[in-house]
Amino acid sequence: MRNPLQEQLLKAGLAKKGKVDQIAREQVKQRQGKGMASPPEEKIDAQRLLTEKAERDRALAAERNAQAQAREIGAQVRQIIETNKVKREGEISYRFTDGDKIHSMPVSETLRTQLAKGVLVVVRAGDSYELLPRGAADKIRERDASLIVLDHGKSAENATASEDDEFYSQFKVPDDLAW
Numbered sequence: 001m002r003n004p005l006q007e008q009l010l011k012a013g014l015a016k017k018g019k020v021d022q023i024a025r026e027q028v029k030q031r032q033g034k035g036m037a038s039p040p041e042e043k044i045d046a047q048r049l050l051t052e053k054a055e056r057d058r059a060l061a062a063e064r065n066a067q068a069q070a071r072e073i074g075a076q077v078r079q080i081i082e083t084n085k086v087k088r089e090g091e092i093s094y095r096f097t098d099g100d101k102i103h104s105m106p107v108s109e110t111l112r113t114q115l116a117k118g119v120l121v122v123v124r125a126g127d128s129y130e131l132l133p134r135g136a137a138d139k140i141r142e143r144d145a146s147l148i149v150l151d152h153g154k155s156a157e158n159a160t161a162s163e164d165d166e167f168y169s170q171f172k173v174p175d176d177l178a179w
Contacts, residue, residue, distance in 0.1 A: 078125070
């Protein structure tokens with residue numbers, strides 16, 4: 001079932017019988033559609049480039065979303081500080097630390113006692129510091145806890161005290177102990 005050209009090439013000795021048979025099998029497979037058609041390399045490269053570009057686009061979009069979210073949180077914090085800040089007035093210099101530096105702000109006697117009791121909190125607002133009520137400070141703590149500079153609130157002390165109470169509850173003190 002070879003074509004006449006193949007017969008002539010075989011008789012002339014220009015082609016080998018095995019090679020002719022292989023080509024004939026490939027032609028039959030192509031006609032019947034059973035052969036595995038491998039996609040061209042250009043198509044594979046184009047697909048790979050498209051997936052790489054899509055991945056880069058996703059990464060850039062995620063980065064842009066993170067930056068937008070950070071700007072939104074910053075704007076919310078600034079708004080909370082501006083709407084809830086307590087007016088600082090007084091002659092007493094109240095000193096506190098921010099990192100490794102000591103800062104001071106003038107406060108009155110009532111503001112100083114409120115700071116000591118934990119009713120007021122010192123918050124970093126850009127390059128300056130502001131006094132905020134505890135409720136507003138809690139809202140800021142939810143968004144960015146690093147802005148809270150000074151908080152004499154009882155929540156942190158209560159957490160350590162309850163841990164200590166749990167530990168010492170295993171040691172019973174006798175009722176008849178007299179000093």
